[in-house]
Each structure stands twice: as structure tokens, then as C-alpha cells.
Amino acid sequence: MAREFQRGHKARISDLTAGTDLYVGVQIASPGLTFDISCFGLDADERLSDDRYFVFFNQPKSPEESLQLLGAQAGDTESFRVTLDRLPAHVHRLSFTAAIDGAGQMSQIGPGYIRIVAGGEEVARYPFTGSEFTTERAVMLGDFYLKDVWRFAAIGQGFDGGLEALLKNFGGEVAEEQQAAQQPMGAAPAFAPPAQAAVPPAFGVPPQASQTPQIPHAPQPAPSFGTPAASPPAPPQTPPSAYPPPQRNPQIHTAHTIAAPVFPPGGAVPPPPPGDGLPPQPPQFGQAPGQTMPLAPPAPFGAQPSAPYGQPQGVPAAGAGLQAALQPYRETPTGQRWTPQNQQLMRVELGIGGSAVLARQGSMVMYQGRVDFSHKSAGYVGRKLGDATGQEMQLMRCSGRGQVFLAEDAAQLHPIELQGDGICVSAENVLAFDETLQYEIRRIEGHGIPGGALFTIQLTGTGTVVVKTRGTPVVLPVTPTTFADANAVVAWSSASQVILSSQVRLRRNAYPGHSGETVNLQFRGAPGNFIVVQPYEV
């Protein structure tokens, strides 16, 4: 029986399972983000005294193989094998952490978990979601720790500064960047899950030479985080083929404003804040003088350090200054034609492909260079839609040479790259698309749809279409019973067939507060088709 943990819960491993050969799976995912999931083997002082017990993608196992990184399998983004009774005596705590590689925040992640599997059976699970976090870029998910016996604690403690801050928190050395830089870039192969990745999440009595799949990473000197560019990008997790891998911005690590570990390592008193006009830490209102942060077990909630307010203290606000504060929002490097700047802003590079871009009027927030904007004169789409629905769907044609930044109402943007296939997008949800795509209007008529009909744009060919959604969408496979609200559906693969389904209920008019959800779209199609639905009914 899996026991559900909540943040802060602790339990003895022996209460969960009799085994000591455990599988630890972590699932954490978010569209467009990649994660570095690692395990720190810490000593009694919670320091990473031995680098060899920092298990991550470049060091997939500890010397005596008591800690091993297994890669993605069985629904887990990353998995580990932990043999507790083979751990050396100086390892007192194993901390499982996840850090966002590149730009992003933990608040963007979807539901995830860390789970313990013993003997093929899940015995513990700590679920978490992005709503528990804010701007953190790394999070300590759960710990195994030795206190008389091995125990497990669900931590859920975030760190603003990413993996680097985590590593510093554990007293590791951040860099050897020179060594890493000498590593030829070509030596990092693309992430390819091992062929026999279907290792069951169970370990019986493991033979000495286990069938642990080795992940083909370039052997690199151990902790080399200064150069994230050398790490191979994981494949994008999202189904509709087209979120480009996130841009890696090596500077992003160096610049975050405040890295705030709640419990500074080793009790070392951090230097006072930099000279920003604040007097150096007088004991403030409501705060015991000489208060030191709790050192040992990181009581993650409930036991908040009792310094509700007062003088800024603790970690200095690193990287002061205008440039540093704005660094996380920097324009991402140029390269592709369509580059997401963040979840809500898209940059399109005109002049590379030569062809123009059609965008919704009013969606341009900024441009650089010599760009011509003209009314889409052959505005068949716009006119037809405008005529029929009374709702303006005006397109403009952007051509020339330069960069155009597109956004609308802070809606989330998703570039979908079509390679000969087709997609139908609800007309309100199209932000922009390449002019090379063929488009045609499809009209779904039906009783009960506001405006009398639902207009969709079918796009086919080769190029990119940018779809906007309010909130994080869900992508569903088309099954014999797939239904969607006509107001919430955003897009679907054009091979699937749309049927209007009305639900007639006997008690339909029986009560005044009737939900109104009587008209749905049903989708039919061969396996492999999908639909995209947003959490917002236009």
C-alpha cells in the first residue's frame, strides 16, 4: 500500500518496507522545461563532504554502487536505486533534489511526485504541484536520513538560486569550470533513453552485476555546473511534437537576485547585506537579538523561523543593481525563427526564412529592425469570420527584416511546428502563423453554440503556428469517448472528426441554475490524434 506523504511528514523506512534495496522515482515535468534531478549523499553535518556521493547525470553512481541513477522509466522522469545497507558509514542523509535547467520557475510545474518502490510495490509517495512553489528554481523533494534507523522525510523546500544554490547549501564546490570548458562540446551526445529502459521498478536480490542501464552521458569531471550548455537537453515532454527545447542561457545561473536557503549551512554567519544604506543588523522589533537560524533538521513548515519581520539579514542580496535584477527577464538568444521569450511572449525573426508572418492585429508589442506591417489584404479569414460572428479576427502581415515580439493579454503561447500535418485551431486562439502554411476556414455549426457556429482555422503544410491559451492547457488523446466544451477547446489534429453531441437530460429545465453544459464536441479519430483544451471558457 502506498502511503501518501505530505510536506513535512516523516516515517521510518522499516515501517514502510522491510527491504533496504529501494527504487526512488521522481516525476516532475512542465512544458518547455528540463530538470536536473540529483541525489546528494551528505555526512552527519549535512555537508557534501565527498563529491562521489553526489549522484547526477554526469556521475550516475557512487563508488560502491549503493546509489545509482537509472534514468527515466515507468512514468518517472528520473529514478534512482538506493541500497541503504551498502551505503558507507559517513553518509547520513540522502537528499533528492530537482532543479530547473535554464530559465523557469517551480511554480510552472505540473503535478509531480517522489515515490519509493520496494519489491515492485510502491510504498510511499509524496505528491507536489507547482502551486506550492513560486519563483524557486530548485527544490529539495525528499530526504532519507539516518537517525538511529533510516527514515524518509517529505521536504518540498524550494531554493531560488537553482542547482548552484543547492550545491552551495550543501557545501559543495560549484565549479571547475575550466575543466568543464575543456570538454569538447561534441562529446555530449543527445539524450537517448536506453533501449532496455523497461527495468521493472523492483529489485529482488540483485546480482552483483545488475542490469542497470547506463545512460550515455559524456563522462565529465564531477560537479560542473557552471556550463549548462554542455549538458545534453532532455527531449521535450509534451505530446504535440512542437515545443522547441528551451533555450539555455548560461548567464541565467549567475544572476538571480536572492538565493535564500532557510538554514544556512554549518551555522556560518553570512556576511551582512551589501551597502544599500541599511544599518548593519540592529536587533529589530520583534526579533530576539543574536538569533541564529535553526541548524539541524529542516523543519519545512509549521516551524517557520520565528523572525516575522525586521532587518534584512542572512544571505546578502546577491547581484544588486539594475542589470542583475532584470537578468532573469533578458531576451533569449537568437537562433530559431520562432523563439519563446517566456511563456507569454514570442519572438519571430523575420528575414531568416524570407517568408512573412501573419499575426493577429494588435498582438505586436515590440519590434526591432525594418518591419512592414500591412493589413492582410486578402483577408478572407478575417472578413469571413468578421461577417459571420460579428467578432473581428483581423490579421496583419509582418514582413521585412527584424524581430517582432508578439503577445496578447498575457496568455500562454505555444508554438506548434507543422511538418506536413494539419491542425485545426479555434479562431480566437490563433496568435500568428507562417505565411507558408495553407489555411482554410472550417465552420462547425450547431444548435447551442454561441454565435451559431464555431469557427476554426485549419492549417496545413510546413511551418509554425502559435496558439494562445488562457492557463495551462491539457492535451488529450482522441479516444472513442473524447468530449470537449466548444468554448474551451483550443485545437485538435485535423485528422480527427468533430461531431456535435447534445446531451438531453430529462431534468434539463427542472432547476433554474442549470449548468448549461449541454452541447459538447465529440472527437473521433485514429489513435495518435489529440485535442488541446484550455482551462478557460471564452
Next chain:
Amino acid sequence: MNQQLAGYAPTPVVARMENHGRTMLKVAMATGQDLFARTGSIVSYEGFIQYEPNPPAARQAAAQWVSGEGSPVMKCSGDGLLYLADYGADVVVIHLDDDAISVNGTNVLAFDAHLQWGVERVKGLAKLAGQGLWNVEISGTGWVALTSRGTPVVVDCGKGEDETYVDPDALVAWSPKLKVKGKRSFKASSLIGRGSGEAYQMAFSGQGIVVVQPSEDSTDRLRIRG
């Protein structure tokens, strides 16, 4: 229930201004370190904090910004923690280090009172009648908090010889060193920006940065409430 909510408890104070989540600003107030904040932006405070809604100094400086109404900023002083927010807009905290930034009036949330600041009308640009584009130029060494509808993007203006054109509704802040001019739409037939009214862009040239939000909603929600 308590366990679910406990994750949102205040984190220990590490700086004068910090984000609490994406959309809330936490300011550690102390005697002698006063703060100017947008009127109506306080969502909560803890400790002994006083605020003066119509400080004479601010009123004078911002006299052009709003005529005949109360000052758009209030002066806060005291000891404690102050939480500010602007209707769920993202908050960006900046520590100016002998630097300057020009911020669109609607996008200012708070700034240290000891900073030099002044309100200017953006030259060459008249927006809809009765509502110009005002910007607050802040300089010195201290903390500033801006708001942005959606995650902003920061662009270097001076990369090429080309100018950078920004929809004024999406503009958040820029370096005061930049040269600014208003630009009407280029062709009679083209219609860019908001459908209503005229189509303008602001053209920036020179060395510096421009901060843009991914939304063309420039409504000043704090003022609408009065």
C-alpha cells in the same frame, strides 16, 4: 488544512524588498527608511506602519500626473512588514545601484523615498484624450518595484543601428538614456496596436534596455478604484 496553507507563510526577510510569490511584494520597513508606494496597493501589513496618502512632496512632484486628484503615491513609514500588490500583476524587484530607470506610471509599485524621482510626460506622444503616458524617472541607489502584466522581457536597444519600436500599452520601463520619440502608424492602411484610437509606437534609439510586458492591458487598476 493548516498544512496546506503553511506553505504560503512569510519567508525570512533577506532584503529590503522581496517577492512573495510572483505577484506580491514584501517590504521590510524600518524607521528612517520611508517608502513611496502606489496609493491603494497595500494588501496587508504587520507591525507599526503609518501611511500618509497625500504627502506634500509627492503631490508636488506628481502634480502633472494627476490633476485635481489625490497623489498617485503615498508615503509609508514605520517598522514592520508591508505587503503590496496590484491586482495580480507580476512584481519585479530591482535594486538600483547608482543607476536610473524610467518607468511607465501605471507600472510603478513602490520605491525607496530617498531616491531621486520625477514625473515627466513622454515627449511627442499624446495618447487618448485626457490620458497621457506618464513616466516616473527614478535614480540613485535603492530599491524599486515594478509591476508587469505577465512575465516581462528585457531587450537591449542598442544592438543594431535600428530603432526599437514598442506598443505604448505594453511598455513597462526603459533606460532614461535612450532617445524616445513617438511614431504614428506608417501607412494609412496599416492598423497596428489597439484597434481603437490611433496606432502609435514609441521608437527608442541609443544604448540601454527596454522592458516590455506581454499584454496590451495598460489600465491603471489602482487609479480606477480611486
